[in-house]
Amino acid sequence: MFDELVQNPILEVKDLSVHFYSKTREVKALDNIFISLEKGKVLGIAGESGSGKSTLAKAIFRILPYNARILKGQIIYKGTNLINVNENDLQKKIRWKSIAYVPQVSMNSLDPVYRVKSQMLETIFAHEDVSKAEALERIENVIKDVGLPSEILDKFPHELSGGQKQRVMIAMSMLLNPEMLIADEPTTALDVVIQAQIIAMIKKIQKEKNLSMIFITHDLSLLAQISDIMAIMYAGKIVEVGKVEDIYYSPLHPYTQLLIKSIPSIKNRKKKLISIPGEVPDLSDPPQGCRFNPRCPLAQEICRKESPELTRVNGSHYVACFMVGGQ
């Protein structure tokens, strides 16, 4: 699908659909999702709240909640379809060792009754048979990598600031030397200065370790700073994919254009902000045709009837819109 954009993929999600079920509703959270992550690069995924970003991250890491069902699709990681891997093998070979995950509320996922060092030792020993001296050396290294002093290791989580906790979570995710990292809104709860520092630190680690990374946020300007390739999600669909310069500076999909116009710019304070009209649809009853059609300034008859496929428009820029690129 993304041959012109990604030459050496470590991960390919193909035609993935995930629904959530309750007694009364079926939420169509992901619909025919295609993404591809180049080895050693950053794929940034953006979209408004409820567009399905976290569901996609959880599907890849195979930690969807019990009421979710993968209806179809493939998640190909280094040649293996993760959907067919059993829980035991996922635990032993994939999760943390190969793919690490820093979830959205991770700042609160440290155990309050153990010091940082004990939690890190436990993580290593749960997966690898190494000596305590070797484990401690590894811990010292990752703590240094995330810019924290080693005294942090003897503290309890409540003794740390929000930014320090998040750095510890990122250090934890690096303990088993993964090849790939999924970071889901890792800085959302932090103030902007700390956010910027943590983003810079993540990018430095990504480069140094040649990590392949999926970075998720609703903040497009932040995403443009950290990503090589960007994918825009809307209501459970990928609507646009391309290099950062194409998506951020020359967006083609009407949704991406509105999303960019709706974010404030630090560089251009006089920029006129536009809010996207209407609301994100209820995914238990998404609009027929293109899911963006009720809010789209360009919508025509076809957009209300048929769902546009992601199509290469020029060079390595992919868009799902009937009004762009002569679909």
Ligand SMILES: Nc1ncnc2c1ncn2[C@@H]1O[C@H](COP(=O)(O)OP(=O)(O)OP(=O)(O)O)[C@@H](O)[C@H]1O
């Ligand atoms: N466990 C669940 N049961 C039912 N519906 C769910 C569940 N988890 C998520 N959803 C629904 O799936 C859709 C996608 O949610 P998701 O959390 O993936 O979006 P998101 O883009 O990550 O949003 P945010 O930025 O707010 O985290 C939403 O309509 C949400 O209400």
